[in-house]
Amino acid sequence: MFSLTVRDHFMIAHSFTGEVFGPAQQTHGATYVVDVTFMRSKLDGDDLVIDIGLASAALKNELGDLNMRNLDDVAEFRGRNTTTEFMAKTVFDRLHAAIRSGDLGQSAKGLEAMRVTLAESHIAWASYEGDI
Numbered sequence: 001m002f003s004l005t006v007r008d009h010f011m012i013a014h015s016f017t018g019e020v021f022g023p024a025q026q027t028h029g030a031t032y033v034v035d036v037t038f039m040r041s042k043l044d045g046d047d048l049v050i051d052i053g054l055a056s057a058a059l060k061n062e063l064g065d066l067n068m069r070n071l072d073d074v075a076e077f078r079g080r081n082t083t084t085e086f087m088a089k090t091v092f093d094r095l096h097a098a099i100r101s102g103d104l105g106q107s108a109k110g111l112e113a114m115r116v117t118l119a120e121s122h123i124a125w126a127s128y129e130g131d132i
Contacts, residue, residue, distance in 0.1 A: 001112075004049035005037040006056045010063040014071040016081045027072070032084070033119040034063065034091060044107040054104045061103075062094040084118050088128040092116040096132055 015027045036059055038050045066074075071082040080086060092114060099108045111132050119125035 001039050001041055002043055002049045003037050003039045004052060004055065005035050006052060006059055007033065007035050008056070008059045008063055009033050010067040012066060012069055012071050012082075012087075014082045016083070018081065021081070027070070030084075030120050032087065034059065035115075035117040035119070036091070036095060037115040037117075038108075038111050039113040039115070040111050042110070044110055046107070048107065050108050050111060051105050054108070058095060058098045058104050062091060062098060066090075084120050084124075084126040085128070088116045088118045088126050091118070092128045092130060096130075099132060 009032060011029065011031045013027055013029045016024050018025070036055070038055060040049055043049065066087075071077050071087075082090075095104075095114065095116070098104060099111060099114075102108075113129065113131050115127055115129035117125055117127040
């Protein structure tokens with residue numbers, strides 16, 4: 001399987017509900033480093049997994065709506081704990097929609113899988129991986 005990874009970051013504030021979260025029940029911030037790995041078993045006609053420029057631009061675009069926001073104020077997240085795991089799936093879903101709509105180019109239609117990893121520090125990260 002071939003893969004190509006692009007990286008970006010975004011900064012958020014949020015709080016969690018539930019005693020399991022201890023002090024994180026209070027509003028706090030996070031800066032996530034985001035790695036998105038695109039995968040396919042065969043390269044496209046140009047010997048690429050995906051156009052790296054389009055992939056980078058799409059990631060930046062999808063993160064732009066989340067960057068510098070308090071996720072507690074975002075309607076689509078009401079009633080959810082916006083954990084690192086949850087946000088990895090959110091970024092995956094947004095990029096998957098961008099692929100389906102053609103924002104990553106025609107060649108992206110040949111992608112088979114994608115992994116989104118959010119690192120909240122140098123010692124902790126979470127990922128979501130799925131077929132596309």
